[in-house]
Amino acid sequence: MSQLDKTFIIKGMSCGGCVNSLTRVLKTVPGLEPLKIEVGKAQLRLDERVTSQIVKDAVARAGFEVVSEA
Numbered sequence: 001m002s003q004l005d006k007t008f009i010i011k012g013m014s015c016g017g018c019v020n021s022l023t024r025v026l027k028t029v030p031g032l033e034p035l036k037i038e039v040g041k042a043q044l045r046l047d048e049r050v051t052s053q054i055v056k057d058a059v060a061r062a063g064f065e066v067v068s069e070a
Helices: 014-025 052-061
Strands: 004-013 032-038 041-047 065-070
Touching: 004 014, 004 052, 014 032, 014 041, 032 052, 041 052, 052 065
Parallel strands: none
Antiparallel strands: 004 041, 004 065, 032 041
């Protein structure tokens, strides 16, 4: 299975509690591995099953918004 590392810029995060909340939600998504989560940014390893929309939906479930990705 191929994997891709991507960085997502996230709006609405302001503290360590936000980081913890987002990390908990992201860990529930099959095929997604959080590499580094910090205020305003998430570096993730995605396998081919995980689309950008799946990531955006997970981030929204945590109460935040993806504003860009690289």
